[in-house]
Every structure is written in structure tokens, then in C-alpha cells.
Amino acid sequence: MLQVWGRKTSSNVQALMWCIGEFGLDYLRYDVGHRYGGNDTPAFLAMNPNGTVPVLKDGDGPALWETGAILRYLAARYGDAAFWPRDLDARTKIDMWAEWAKINVALGFTAPVFWRVVRTAPKDQNKPAIDEAVANLTAMLTIAEKQLSSHAYLSGEHFTLADIQFGHLLYRYFDIDIARPKLPAVQDYYRRLTHRPAFREHVMVSYEELRVL
Numbered sequence: 001m002l003q004v005w006g007r008k009t010s011s012n013v014q015a016l017m018w019c020i021g022e023f024g025l026d027y028l029r030y031d032v033g034h035r036y037g038g039n040d041t042p043a044f045l046a047m048n049p050n051g052t053v054p055v056l057k058d059g060d061g062p063a064l065w066e067t068g069a070i071l072r073y074l075a076a077r078y079g080d081a082a083f084w085p086r087d088l089d090a091r092t093k094i095d096m097w098a099e100w101a102k103i104n105v106a107l108g109f110t111a112p113v114f115w116r117v118v119r120t121a122p123k124d125q126n127k128p129a130i131d132e133a134v135a136n137l138t139a140m141l142t143i144a145e146k147q148l149s150s151h152a153y154l155s156g157e158h159f160t161l162a163d164i165q166f167g168h169l170l171y172r173y174f175d176i177d178i179a180r181p182k183l184p185a186v187q188d189y190y191r192r193l194t195h196r197p198a199f200r201e202h203v204m205v206s207y208e209e210l211r212v213l
Contacts, residue, residue: 002027005044006053007036009210011110012067013054014203015168019071019161021198023078035209068102068165075161082158094162097147097155101166104140109169113137117176121212130178138181148185167193171204 002025006013010033020027032038033053040051047063048055056064058077064070072095075084085091112133116125144166147154155162170190174180193199 003057004029005032005055007031017202094155094160097162098165108137145183
């Protein structure tokens with residue numbers, strides 16, 4: 001049985017839970033962090049000294065933290081050869097796109113765009129800063145647009161760990177009130193992700209509890 005510490009409205013927790021859902025694994029999840037608190041207790045800090053979510057324990061195994069590391073652990077232990085190949089070259093190609101998504105897309109969207117639109121009161125929002133951040137993000141999404149114009153998924157023709165790292169951001173990206181460029185391949189890719197039951201359950205989650213009015 002997997003145990004997960006982290007609130008369902010955390011984008012990092014959503015990536016982890018989506019992966020767990022795709023694998024059909026049994027789990028218990030505890031709401032921790034943000035309005036729920038609990039991530040500054042001695043017990044939690046003993047698992048993760050950073051005080052961040054998610055944290056995962058697999059049975060009697062050690063507490064694992066850092067989303068990317070946890071996802072790789074799950075992929076290596078439970079993923080099939082298409083999701084996380086045993087061949088080093090094939091696996092590294094997927095890992096390359098997963099890291100690209102984390103470093104360029106996630107970091108370019110979550111704080112610069114999502115936090116400024118949703119987690120900042122309208123009276124305090126800096127529209128020029130938002131527009132600039134969206135433009136920077138668009139440059140990254142254009143790379144994904146080119147890749148997805150010739151491939152079914154981000155790293156190729158199979159659903160992989162790279163799609164978890166990239167795709168979990170798209171629900172919020174397409175849902176929040178911003179001006180978005182036309183990226184038909186990314187839009188079609190997102191539409192296909194919304195047909196995946198685990199994506200609908202764990203990623204298409206209301207973020208209203210995060211909104212600052």
C-alpha cells in the first residue's frame with residue numbers, strides 16, 4: 001500500500017497521484033500543506049526536512065521526497081517498458097523531455113503565471129508581468145507544439161513519464177483566465193489526456209481553495 005502526504009490541490013501531488021492512478025496502485029493520501037498544515041510538524045519533517053509535499057512511502061520502504069525522484073521510483077518499480085524503458089538510450093530520451101517539462105514549463109507556469117492569476121488578489125495583479133510570463137511560457141510550449149505535431153505523445157508514440165511531468169500542468173493552463181496562443185497540437189494532446197480516467201480524477205481538480213479574492 002502506498003501512502004502519500006500532500007493536498008490534492010498541489011500540482012506536484014497531482015502529478016504523483018496521476019502516475020499512481022495510471023498504474024492502478026492502492027494508496028492512502030493525507031491532506032497536508034497549505035490550508036491543511038501538518039508539514040511543519042516534527043513527524044513530517046522527520047520524513048522530509050524541506051517541509052514540502054508530496055512525500056511517499058511504499059510499504060515499509062523509506063520516505064521519498066522530490067516529485068521527480070518519486071515519479072522515477074514509481075516508473076522503475078511499476079511502469080511497463082513503454083512508460084519507462086529498460087534500454088538506457090530510450091529511457092534517457094523520456095527523461096530528457098520530463099526534465100525539460102519540469103524545468104521550463106512547470107517553473108515557467110506555476111509561479112510566474114498561475115500564482116499571479118489565481119493566488120494573487122485581482123487588485124494586486126501585475127498584468128504586464130503576467131503577459132511577459134505568458135510570452136516566455138509560450139516560447140516553451142511552441143517547442144512542445146512542434147514535437148506533438150509529429151508524435152502522439154511528448155517523447156514519442158507512447159504515453160510515458162514525460163507526459164506526466166508535462167501534461168499535469170495543462171488543465172490549469174487551459175482553465176485560467178489568460179490569453180493563450182493557438183497551439184493546435186498541444187490542444188489536441190490535452191483533449192486526449194482529458195479522456196484518461198486517472199487524469200480526470202487527479203488532475204482536473206478544482207483549485208478554488210487556492211484563489212485569493
